Amino acid sequence: MSPNDHIDPAKIDKLAHLAIRTGVALQTGQNLLITAPIEALPLVRRLAVHAYEAGAGLVTPLFSDPEITLSRYQYANDTSFDTAAGWLYDGMGEAFDANTARLAIVGDDPMLLSEEDPNKVGRANKANSIAYKPARERITRFDVNWNIIAWPGTAWAKRMFPDLLIDEAQSRLASAIFAASRVDHSDPVGEWKAHNAALRSRSDWLNGQDFHALHFVGPNTDLTVGLADGHEWMGGASKAKNGVTCNPNIPSEEVFTTPHAYEVQGHVRSTKPLSHQGSLIEDIEVRFQDGHIFEARASRGEEVLTKVLDSDEGARRLGEVALVPHSSPISQTGLLFYNTLFDENAACHIALGQCYSKCFRGDSDLSKDEIASRGGNSSMIHID
């Protein structure tokens, strides 16, 4: 494990403070569940400090280790790959029902599993997706306040800057994360207040227009995305069902809403690769008819893409559409992060699968049937 000595501890601390105060907006007495790559330990330690200072009940970190993940592909029996830790996700669901807040740190190698057997990777992902449902549905329903931030993992940094020495690569990625997360200012919490106000004014304008559909045109793209009935545009800070206004993504530059699952026509080609659970999928091209993807191609990782699309009926329909200005700071870096938290904030994009039930006007407590009748999609996946 890297000693991380070349990452500025003051910035790590600022990111932790921002994540607790603005990101997850932890409330006095709330418990906090943190998932993190084991390399992110210095950040997790500062998160715990700021969480307890904010009045946390108990902070419970769950660490994952890429070497242990890989050893499964190297040594396990074939039957292993249909197994998942359902008991842990059932427990998480119980924690969220008891108002535990959620903080996730991304930072793993975006291509961790790219050399592994796609069949095993696909089966393991599917088993995990099914088992993860109790945790996922409480997050997509927005039951509790949650937040995702990033840690400059060494393997991730090396993918982004293959020509640099590992320490330099990590420093570069750290700087990019701190800049995109707006923690290289003297008052990140204040910066985010202003940024949230700007995103709010954009969604207010879009909600005032009440567009029926969006039309995307570009190289290899001609896509009409119908919007769900009563859709609402959102972005930045958002209020969870437990009444807490949090910032789910740090960074975030997008405004987004719910498309109509049956009113998408045309074709689209992604301008950036997708890293999905350790596999890289490049040059994705999909064709829609009446909201359904009937053709999907990729120059790399097509098998993984196909498995994702075959997860369930809703996996071939859209659950989110998002607008990002070309002037966004992440877009302006010109960097390809191979990580959705960043790359989705560099360009307009769509997401497959489960829609966010909060993206409807008025009462956010719509039933499953009401969401479906307005065109909202449902699926066990949600992939930007």
Added chain:
Amino acid sequence: MSPNDHIDPAKIDKLAHLAIRTGVALQTGQNLLITAPIEALPLVRRLAVHAYEAGAGLVTPLFSDPEITLSRYQYANDTSFDTAAGWLYDGMGEAFDANTARLAIVGDDPMLLSEEDPNKVGRANKANSIAYKPARERITRFDVNWNIIAWPGTAWAKRMFPDLLIDEAQSRLASAIFAASRVDHSDPVGEWKAHNAALRSRSDWLNGQDFHALHFVGPNTDLTVGLADGHEWMGGASKAKNGVTCNPNIPSEEVFTTPHAYEVQGHVRSTKPLSHQGSLIEDIEVRFQDGHIFEARASRGEEVLTKVLDSDEGARRLGEVALVPHSSPISQTGLLFYNTLFDENAACHIALGQCYSKCFRGDSDLSKDEIASRGGNSSMIHID
């Protein structure tokens, strides 16, 4: 985090192999839950490899970090200390019900919390003990195969060898752990077969005698421990209810059985300190009448001891009595480990609280009432 470079990787690997094959005796298709201090990562990685080689379904490690534990005492509100991660322990219970095997690595600083407010420590321990019930009861009932091993944590090593440099201290502790765990032989699995046979012959002899009571006499000790009706002596390898014969403790030198909860008379003074959840309790002296501890003293940590004894009614009665020959290798090292896994194997000892339902002759599936009628104790704690 220490790079652990001065701990022999071949020995780490042998300990991992032994833990999987002999300790937990992992079966093909079984999932494995590992709890570990984050410093033990090199050992956990080898455990994952050997578990998958043995046919594990999924290996799920849960890491704890002492700095995060301490930050709670430094920064949290007072109300935090009545909180525990019940959702996680409920999940563990569910995992054990689905035949997940359990492996625990000890290695934390035995005095981690000794400078913290004993009231907060006591409350946090109690909240945790109550929440931990679903996991604990499945282990004390011996539903599934489980195993505990040790990692030479740096803070632990420093407590044992305060005059040595940290690396030397860790090397010394590592050697002591490897020797006591019998992994410094060419064939540790074979060594444990022979060792299990020796422990078995001792318990067979004791079971043949069918003693009614044991009488311990020593400096400051005159204690008569009545044994439960139909008690059975056990030691070393033992068969869990799922049919798997495992070695719960590595190392282990004891043979042990269930005392009669109401037939213990006299007084006893411990020859070694007890490290209980980060607090050190020294020179424990307790007096029994009809199995009940009516007086308890300690030269250090008496407040923590009293809180433990007040956990519930059964906490003031015995749940286990164990015999260890003075010739045991751990006893012969002369080292004080401040850790029960080791120190309990250096001398005869007793344990407070919950008895092991397996320590009864014949059908091991006795009901709670049957166990109580034979003199078996029940409690939310079990502390050797």
